[in-house]
Amino acid sequence: MRYIPHTEADVAAMLGVLGRGSIDELIAHVPEELRSRATLEVPDGLGEADVAARLTELAAKNRVGSSLLCFAGAGAYPHFIPSVVDHVILRSEFATAYTPYQPEVSQGTLQATFEFQTLVASLLGLEVANASLYDGSTATAEAVLMSKRLAPKAARVLVARSLPPQYREVVRTYLEGLAGLECEEIPFGADGRIDRAALERRLSPAPAAVVVGYPNVFGVVEDLGALAETARGAGSLLVTATAEAMALGLLRPPGALGADIAVGEGQSFGIPLSFGGPYLGLFATRERLVRGMPGRLVGETVDEHGRRGYVLTLATREQHIRRERATSNICTNQGLCALAATVFLALAGRGGLREIADRNARKARYALGRLRERLGAEAVFSAPFFNEFAVRLPDARRRHERAVERGVLAGVPLGDWFAELEDALLVCATEVHSAADVDRLAEALAA
Amino acid sequence: MKPDDAHGRSLDEPALFERGSSGRRGYTLPPLSAPERGVESLPAELCREDLPDFPELSEMEVLRHFLRLSQWNFSAATNFYPLGSCTMKYNPVLNERMARLGGFADLHPLTPPGAAQGALELMAELERLLAELSGMDAVSLQPAAGAHGELAGMKMIRAHHLDHGNPRRKVLIPRSAHGTNPASSALCGYQVVAVESNDRGMIDPAAVARLTDGETAAIMVTNPNTLGLFEKDIVRIAAAVHEKGGLVYLDGANMNALLGVAKPGHMGADVLQFNLHKTFSTPHGGGGPGAGPIAVRQRLADYLPVPRVVRAGGGYALSEEYAKSIGRVRAFYGNFGMLVRAYAYLLSLGGDGLRRATQMAILNANYVRKRLEDVLEIAYAEPCLHECVFSDSKLQPLGVKTLDLAKRLLDYGFYAPTIYFPLIVSGAIMIEPTESETRETLDEFIAAVRAIVAEAKEAPERVKSAPHTTRVSRLDEVRAARQPRLRWKP
Incomplete structure (x- = not known):
């Protein structure tokens, strides 16, 4: 086997050093009743070319690119990935290293992570970001758990019904079994934003946190400043979850508008769609709350000669030291995905990121305009949106199916998640979509 | 800039935020087509004013920055990485x-x-x-x-x-x-x-x-x-x-x-x-x-x-x-x-390869254990499988800690074993070679550990102040925790 270097001579020599006659003697202490049943009903290994052929065959059974032009968002967004991103994360020095327990020979990973934390904190408008969590949904659940630690007496958390539905489900899974924290939903109003009156009615007694999407699942931009004021007035934390982090290139940052914890999904920054993962959980908060924060943190320090260097720090929050009293059970981060995002954000930079985000907003408006012209379709909600929007079409589900047959993934049917939106599609357009692509979308959805 | 800096200018690399020039870009958008021009964006009152601290760099500057950083890492592909409990085997290209x-x-x-x-x-x-x-x-x-x-x-x-x-x-x-x-x-x-x-x-x-x-x-x-x-x-x-x-x-x-x-x-x-x-x-x-x-x-x-x-x-x-x-x-x-x-x-491995992988992982761990048992104390006498754990009881009399051994190994080009885990072993040194490593590499690693133990007897200061050949020496972790600097600041 090409991955295993031992020749029979190696094995014989090593067994000789051990004073053993066979490999079997090394496992003789494993009970016979287990060993005798451990046969593997798995075919023998393949050569590289045959493995590649099999995987290529499977990949070809998926419809992507021009075979299925993607206008779906809803938590995973088609964006352009510059070549440099993949070139860097393919470097084995990054890809095959592990958690930087020995900082002297891990400065590459550590400095890049420190840069990642800086960029994420700036993007979210908060003082401190961690080294990343699994994805946007688990980051949201971790934010809810953190809010409970900060308000141990609170018995509820309010979660917007307009949060991405999968995020809501993950929060519910995480809370199940934890004594004394109920999850209640806040409805959305006719314009697609939080129903403020309904929120205010639910604020007494104070929930640990109010959790809202920014933008929300409909791509709609909430009036975050007002929500923060309302939450703070009740003595609750405001948590924002941004499933489309590209929006933050353009939108006012949640921290500046009063969010105490801001989380997000960083997939849009140089990470491929890859059927849902691996993605990148972003997590930021205020400096005074840092010791209650989950996840890894990298900090700057100096070595014995006074040179700048980086280490993992504030580890007394973490499971390998605190065990059952840790702030989370998370053991690593999404290191290589965080690196991809760092490279992407460095390439885009201060001006470029805003320009890409701005382009997304315009492309989505262009797409909505074309659907209006071609199909008479109307936006479901009136509030401003970023790069996706809910659009009403008679027979939406059947049209969506037909569009797939015609080679277009025309967004996501909202009826799957919201019974009252059975006639609506959630459509996303980004910088990757040309005007001709949008025409294809409109044609594919035409009756 | 001094050409005689200890590690050479070419190895230095500042933070992303300390490079670049206002207006520089590493990403270019395609032009809009005629029908798309004039379409509106989000209302200005919803938009941020700036992205503070974001860098402004050309594509090659970004590439060079990260490739330099990559060179400061040990990795499983470039170095033997005997990190116990982590199974740092070969990651097929x-x-x-x-x-x-x-x-x-x-x-x-x-x-x-x-x-x-x-x-x-x-x-x-x-x-x-x-x-x-x-x-x-x-x-x-x-x-x-x-x-x-x-x-x-x-x-x-x-x-x-x-x-x-x-x-x-x-x-x-x-x-x-x-x-x-x-x-x-x-x-x-x-x-x-x-x-x-x-x-x-x-x-x-x-x-x-x-x-x-x-x-x-x-x-x-x-x-x-x-x-x-x-x-x-x-x-x-x-x-x-x-x-x-x-x-x-x-x-x-x-x-x-x-x-x-x-x-x-x-x-x-x-x-x-x-x-x-x-x-x-x-x-x-x-x-x-x-x-x-x-x-x-x-x-x-x-x-x-x-x-x-x-x-x-x-x-x-x-x-x-x-x-x-x-x-x-x-x-x-x-x-x-x-x-x-x-x-x-x-x-790629198939049933036969998987069995072989496990067998060779067990052989490698037993081999390392056997060849180090006279210089390091085996934590438990029972036969081991894919990894072996030593305690620090033979290091302690020399005035050298598990941490020192780990740091000195870096000078030999090896990543360190997992240390101080499991918690039930004093100064635990946990070595998992995996099946990917050759006998020659294991022999080099074994020789390095033995040399370090010998050095601990003859020149313990050299061990206690290791590493000496890495980009930075031991880092002040207490300072990092007491005065946390968790993001770059101008």
């Missing part, structure tokens, strides 16, 4: 190419199943293979990492007990266990009861029986344990817990020792997680992304996270029709890109 095939990388997770049959087939195949390797009945690929798999597994155990009228209160966990075990149990609302290891480094079935009662939800046990020792009484331990209605969570972190040797399903495990980034060769990425699929026996299958991959017609579909499921533990279906890599690895 082919698998990187496979995960990047357009049909996988560009596939949106909400693509209708009819247009994603290749992805679903791969997942179904991988589930079937993992079930076969572990002797379990059903698998979910959803958890994003080992600790996430533990969380999902413990949620399932809780759901099972709740279904039987009482979620129960306690989880038994050996003191030698990884810290994620108690942390995951606590996240499910359980109180942790520590199980002591006996003087042979193992768990005593009688001790487990004494600690188990009608409020014991489960035992979480790692086998082979974190000392690299096979829990030979595992079947009796499982029986003692089952007898009181408890369940057995088997931490599959050390599956690399078990392929073709023993199956968790036969040991009495009800749930286990796989760490695809360990046993199944997906790269560790400097700390993720990993993947932590979970496998269960039939009686827990209804509790697996949704959605699940199911057969439908002649193909595959995703189903959420499981009323007892614990729900989702993350968005979508798992770290699919890592699943592709692990599947490619399983096809």
Whole structure:
């Protein structure tokens, strides 16, 4: 086997050093009743070319690119990935290293992570970001758990019904079994934003946190400043979850508008769609709350000669030291995905990121305009949106199916998640979509 | 700039934010077409004014920055990485190419199943293979990492007990266990009861029986344990817990020792997680992304996270029709890109290769142990499997700590073993060579350890002040924690 270097001579020599006659003697202490049943009903290994052929065959059974032009968002967004991103994360020095327990020979990973934390904190408008969590949904659940630690007496958390539905489900899974924290939903109003009156009615007694999407699942931009004021007035934390982090290139940052914890999904920054993962959980908060924060943190320090260097720090929050009293059970981060995002954000930079985000907003408006012209379709909600929007079409589900047959993934049917939106599609357009692509979308959805 | 700086200017690289020039770009958008011009953006009052601290760099500056950083890392591809409990085996280059095939990388997770049959087939195949390797009945690929798999597994155990009228209160966990075990149990609302290891480094079935009662939800046990020792009484331990209605969570972190040797399903495990980034060769990425699929026996299958991959017609579909499921533990279906890599690895090795991998991992660990046993103290005399653990008792008289040995190894071009874990061994030094390393590399590593022990006798200061050849010397971790600087500031 090409991955295993031992020749029979190696094995014989090593067994000789051990004073053993066979490999079997090394496992003789494993009970016979287990060993005798451990046969593997798995075919023998393949050569590289045959493995590649099999995987290529499977990949070809998926419809992507021009075979299925993607206008779906809803938590995973088609964006352009510059070549440099993949070139860097393919470097084995990054890809095959592990958690930087020995900082002297891990400065590459550590400095890049420190840069990642800086960029994420700036993007979210908060003082401190961690080294990343699994994805946007688990980051949201971790934010809810953190809010409970900060308000141990609170018995509820309010979660917007307009949060991405999968995020809501993950929060519910995480809370199940934890004594004394109920999850209640806040409805959305006719314009697609939080129903403020309904929120205010639910604020007494104070929930640990109010959790809202920014933008929300409909791509709609909430009036975050007002929500923060309302939450703070009740003595609750405001948590924002941004499933489309590209929006933050353009939108006012949640921290500046009063969010105490801001989380997000960083997939849009140089990470491929890859059927849902691996993605990148972003997590930021205020400096005074840092010791209650989950996840890894990298900090700057100096070595014995006074040179700048980086280490993992504030580890007394973490499971390998605190065990059952840790702030989370998370053991690593999404290191290589965080690196991809760092490279992407460095390439885009201060001006470029805003320009890409701005382009997304315009492309989505262009797409909505074309659907209006071609199909008479109307936006479901009136509030401003970023790069996706809910659009009403008679027979939406059947049209969506037909569009797939015609080679277009025309967004996501909202009826799957919201019974009252059975006639609506959630459509996303980004910088990757040309005007001709949008025409294809409109044609594919035409009756 | 001084050409005679100790490490050379070419090796220096400031933070991203200290480079660049206003207006520079590393990303160019295509021009808009005529019909798109004039379309509006978001209203200005919703928009931010600036992205403070964001750099302004050309494409090549960005490339050079990160390539320089890469050169400051040791990695499993460039250096022997004997990090115990982490299984730093070879990460096949082919698998990187496979995960990047357009049909996988560009596939949106909400693509209708009819247009994603290749992805679903791969997942179904991988589930079937993992079930076969572990002797379990059903698998979910959803958890994003080992600790996430533990969380999902413990949620399932809780759901099972709740279904039987009482979620129960306690989880038994050996003191030698990884810290994620108690942390995951606590996240499910359980109180942790520590199980002591006996003087042979193992768990005593009688001790487990004494600690188990009608409020014991489960035992979480790692086998082979974190000392690299096979829990030979595992079947009796499982029986003692089952007898009181408890369940057995088997931490599959050390599956690399078990392929073709023993199956968790036969040991009495009800749930286990796989760490695809360990046993199944997906790269560790400097700390993720990993993947932590979970496998269960039939009686827990209804509790697996949704959605699940199911057969439908002649193909595959995703189903959420499981009323007892614990729900989702993350968005979508798992770290699919890592699943592709692990599947490619399983096809490459096959049953014969997997058996061989485990055998050679065990041989390598025993070889290192044997050849170091006169200079380092073996923590427990029992025969080891895929990793070996030494204590610091032969270093202490020399005035040298485990940490010093670890740091000095870096000067020899080796990453350090896992140190000070498991907690039950004084100054633990935990070495897991994996099957990927040649005998020659092991010999070099062994010679380095022996040289360092000799040096500790003759010139201990040299060891205690190591490393000497790395980009930075020992870093001030106390300062980092007391005056946290967690982001760049001008």
